Amino acid sequence: NAGVMQNPRHLVRRRGQEARLRCSPMKGHSHVYWYRQLPEEGLKFMVYLQKENIIDESGMPKERFSAEFPKEGPSILRIQQVVRGDSAAYFCASSPDGYGYTFGSGTRLTVV
Amino acid sequence: AQSVAQPEDQVNVAEGNPLTVKCTYSVSGNPYLFWYVQYPNRGLQFLLKYITGDNLVKGSYGFEAEFNKSQTSFHLKKPSALVSDSALYFCAVYKAAGNKLTFGGGTRVLVKP
Numbered sequence: 001n002a003g004v005m006q007n008p009r010h011l012v013r014r015r016g017q018e019a020r021l022r023c024s025p026m027k028g029h030s031h032v033y034w035y036r037q038l039p040e041e042g043l044k045f046m047v048y049l050q051k052e053n054i055i056d057e058s059g060m061p062k063e064r065f066s067a068e069f070p071k072e073g074p075s076i077l078r079i080q081q082v083v084r085g086d087s088a089a090y091f092c093a094s095s096p097d098g099y100g101y102t103f104g105s106g107t108r109l110t111v112v
Numbered sequence: 113a114q115s116v117a118q119p120e121d122q123v124n125v126a127e128g129n130p131l132t133v134k135c136t137y138s139v140s141g142n143p144y145l146f147w148y149v150q151y152p153n154r155g156l157q158f159l160l161k162y163i164t165g166d167n168l169v170k171g172s173y174g175f176e177a178e179f180n181k182s183q184t185s186f187h188l189k190k191p192s193a194l195v196s197d198s199a200l201y202f203c204a205v206y207k208a209a210g211n212k213l214t215f216g217g218g219t220r221v222l223v224k225p
Contacts, residue, residue, distance in 0.1 A: 004155075033212060042202065042217040043156075056212060091155055093213075099144055099206040101213060103155040 002026075004094050005074075006104035013111050019079040019086070021107045025094030032075045033101065034067060037089040046090075049075060082111045114139040114207045118216035126224055131193040133219045135186045135203030144206040145186040146213065147177055151199045159201075162186060173197070193223045 005024040013019050025032050030050050035043040036059075045059040049069035060067065064082075069075040079086055089108045093101040116137045125131050137143055144163050148156040160171025167179045177188045186203060203216040 006155075031211075035215075043215040045212055045214065048212050093156075098211050099146075099213065101146075101156075101158070103148075103157070105155040108153075 004029075004092055004102050004104035006090075006092050006107050008107060009105065011107055011109045013082045013109065015083060015111055016081050019082050019109055021077040021079075021090050021092075021109070022074045023077070023092030023094075023104060024074040025092075026096075026102055029094035029096050029102070031095040031098055032069050033093045033095070034075075034077050035091045035093065037091060037106075039088070043091065046077070079109075082109070084111045087111045114143075114205050114214050116145075116203050116205045116214060116216040118201075118203055118219045120219050121217075122220045122222065124222045124224065125193050127195050128192050131188075131190040131197065131221065131223070133188040133201050133203075133221060135188065135216060136184050137186060137203075137205045138184065139205050139207055141207070143186075145177075145179065146204040146206065147171065147175070147186075147188050148202045148204065148215075149173075149199050150202065150218075156202065159188070193221075195223050195225050197221060198223045 032049045034046040037043050047060050047067045048056040064080045066078045089106045091106045093103045095101050146161045147159040150156050160169050162169045162179045170176045200218050202218050204213040206213050
């Protein structure tokens with residue numbers, strides 16, 4: 001089992017571009033979570049998804065951010081029209097049961 | 113609302129000395145509590161969890177944590193710290209109604225040789 005796979009590891013975008021972050025959960029895990037970690041800060045919950053459904057998006061900014069977890073393929077966190085404040089590490093976690101999380105290595109987004 | 117607090121931003125300890133990282137929680141009902149460790153430029157690695165049962169929980173890399181219901185605490189401990197334990201440590205609480213983990217702000221541990 002390859003664990004939770006996130007790609008890319010590092011992503012550089014210019015202001016105004018779109019960023020797409022991918023997360024492939026562990027085999028057999030149907031729960032996917034996205035967290036954001038700003039420099040020198042803790043992890044902030046963004047969104048919780050199960051296959052084809054958004055369960056809780058209470059941590060997502062109201063604009064420019066969206067997430068999906070399609071029936072086939074990885075979960076995608078999409079950030080449109082990125083701004084410098086979006087620069088952060090974005091972590092995905094998956095779980096078979098809702099609380100036994102396994103984290104990916106993260107995507108470090110830098111907006112220039 | 114559930115929450116977890118880590119009162120210390122940083123803990124410094126000499127190698128070989130005991131290490132304690134503090135965590136207190138606030139949640140209604142029975143908490144599920146977790147500790148994770150993050151090494152530089154890496155994701156979070158699971159250390160241990162408390163769901164039910166013995167208040168003293170043993171985890172990976174020689175770490176343990178003690179659940180104290182009266183003090184609403186779940187402090188992480190290691191009897192003899194190693195330089196390689198230097199990392200960022202996160203306490204987290206899970207509540208079934210929210211179905212997600214809520215993390216503390218993290219405590220940076222620096223173990224000096």
